[in-house]
Amino acid sequence: MPIGYWESEHLLAPADLTIIGAGIVGMSTALHYKAQHPAQQVRILERDMLGEGGTTRNAGFACFGGPGEWLDDLKAIGASRWLDLIRMRAEGLRALVELLGEEALGLEWSGGWELFDRSEAGVARACEVEQALPELNAAVQPLMASILGHLVPHPMDTPALVHAPERAAHFEAHAAIHLPWEGMLHTGRMVAAFHKALHAADIQCLNGCTVSATVPPEVAGDNWSIQTARGPLLSRSIALCTNGFAQEILPMAAVVPAPNRVLVVSPQQMPPAGAYHIENGYLYFRTLPGGQVLFGGGRHFGIELPPFPDSDSAAESRWDTLLEEAATRWLGPLDAVSHRWTGWLGVGADREPLLGSTAPGFHHAVRMGGMGVAMGCGLGLQLAGNIGRETRPPLQQ
Numbered sequence: 001m002p003i004g005y006w007e008s009e010h011l012l013a014p015a016d017l018t019i020i021g022a023g024i025v026g027m028s029t030a031l032h033y034k035a036q037h038p039a040q041q042v043r044i045l046e047r048d049m050l051g052e053g054g055t056t057r058n059a060g061f062a063c064f065g066g067p068g069e070w071l072d073d074l075k076a077i078g079a080s081r082w083l084d085l086i087r088m089r090a091e092g093l094r095a096l097v098e099l100l101g102e103e104a105l106g107l108e109w110s111g112g113w114e115l116f117d118r119s120e121a122g123v124a125r126a127c128e129v130e131q132a133l134p135e136l137n138a139a140v141q142p143l144m145a146s147i148l149g150h151l152v153p154h155p156m157d158t159p160a161l162v163h164a165p166e167r168a169a170h171f172e173a174h175a176a177i178h179l180p181w182e183g184m185l186h187t188g189r190m191v192a193a194f195h196k197a198l199h200a201a202d203i204q205c206l207n208g209c210t211v212s213a214t215v216p217p218e219v220a221g222d223n224w225s226i227q228t229a230r231g232p233l234l235s236r237s238i239a240l241c242t243n244g245f246a247q248e249i250l251p252m253a254a255v256v257p258a259p260n261r262v263l264v265v266s267p268q269q270m271p272p273a274g275a276y277h278i279e280n281g282y283l284y285f286r287t288l289p290g291g292q293v294l295f296g297g298g299r300h301f302g303i304e305l306p307p308f309p310d311s312d313s314a315a316e317s318r319w320d321t322l323l324e325e326a327a328t329r330w331l332g333p334l335d336a337v338s339h340r341w342t343g344w345l346g347v348g349a350d351r352e353p354l355l356g357s358t359a360p361g362f363h364h365a366v367r368m369g370g371m372g373v374a375m376g377c378g379l380g381l382q383l384a385g386n387i388g389r390e391t392r393p394p395l396q397q
């Protein structure tokens with residue numbers, strides 16, 4: 001169906017900035033940009049009715065990773081890049097709280113725990129963490145205090161990592177490390193708060209709108225031309241925020257979609273409230289407000305799922321069986337599994353996000369890995385700043 005007069009003249013008139021993807025990154029880019037440029041037209045195009053990536057399907061850990069995962073990162077990318085990653089997560093979380101408010105996010109500073117099981121690998125990893133603990137604390141504690149100290153209700157000198165033998169005993173684990181600066185938020189409330197803020201800021205959000213390609217101004221005229229099923233939409237600038245799906249529009253982006261499965265289970269005995277990392281962050285669980293436990297992860301199971309939107313129920317069921325076995329090991333017998341779903345991460349060779357620009361007026365922030373709740377809003381802030389600094393005159397409407 002072609003675009004009609006009222007649509008092209010008003011509803012779908014050229015925008016100053018069009019953001020592709022209504023995840024945390026896209027929505028926060030829109031809000032930050034509009035706050036800096038209130039007179040400009042900002043539009044978001046999202047192909048799903050809510051979002052098909054990670055933003056409405058994540059676990060809601062307001063976290064920075066755990067020591068097991070940090071040791072892997074330290075080996076892989078060195079101390080300076082590893083610390084930059086932690087800083088990015090903490091700054092992103094601060095930006096999210098400042099943008100939407102703790103209450104709207106349902107954020108609780110509950111603390112997190114990394115648990116090490118009694119397997120040979122679990123004991124060996126706990127031993128490595130034990131040796132590195134003073135060094136990790138010395139590097140991470142000042143970051144937490146300076147970035148989150150005014151938000152988190154702890155004394156400023158609270159360490160980043162603390163031995164928690166009583167938590168290890170509760171889970172019959174070999175060891176447990178407490179992460180006092182970590183929190184949990186309510187993902188549904190976070191997304192609802194974004195929607196409310198977009199509406200209040202007069203940002204147009206068009207759902208059910210898949211972008212198939214973008215055509216640059218030198219070919220299309222004065223503006224970028226964004227191809228949709230309803231025809232081309234024009235925009236002065238574009239921000240690509242499609243995370244794991246970025247290659248569909250920007251084939252050179254070094255990011256691929258990776259599935260993650262999540263269950264909501266009812267254990268016969270509830271664990272102490274909090275967020276838990278296990279098996280180097282490949283598995284995780286957290287308590288939910290309604291007295292259930294969200295249990296997810298399992299990328300290390302090595303089970304392939306077909307690319308979205310296809311599904312393979314046999315593979316999903318194999319994945320879920322392994323997750324249920326792990327949930328039973330950690331939580332004891334389960335009465336029920338009430339929800340099962342897949343969410344899509346954007347991953348690459350390392351854990352750092354990709355933020356940049358590939359042509360005048362074409363910007364991107366993608367590859368959030370498993371930490372986009374923490375990092376996403378900070379990346380949106382940076383992306384909005386990058387777009388604003390580009391000297392492209394706004395549209396004359």
Ligand SMILES: Cc1cc2nc3c(=O)[nH]c(=O)nc-3n(C[C@H](O)[C@H](O)[C@H](O)COP(=O)(O)OP(=O)(O)OC[C@H]3O[C@@H](n4cnc5c(N)ncnc54)[C@H](O)[C@@H]3O)c2cc1C
Pocket residue numbers: 020021022023024025026045046047048050051052053054055056057058059060061062063209210211212241242243244245248249259260261262296342343344345346365366367368369370371372373374375376
């Ligand atoms: C199961 C799971 C648990 C997680 N748990 C946590 C956690 O506890 N803590 C944490 O920090 N992070 C977590 N994450 C990661 C976090 O959710 C993501 O990193 C974050 O949501 C990414 O946000 P985003 O805006 O970059 O991308 P997304 O949320 O993936 O949004 C991208 C959007 O782009 C849209 N899109 C794609 N292609 C097109 C197109 N061609 N046209 C129009 N729209 C398009 C998609 O529909 C999607 O809505 C988890 C992720 C998953 C999957």
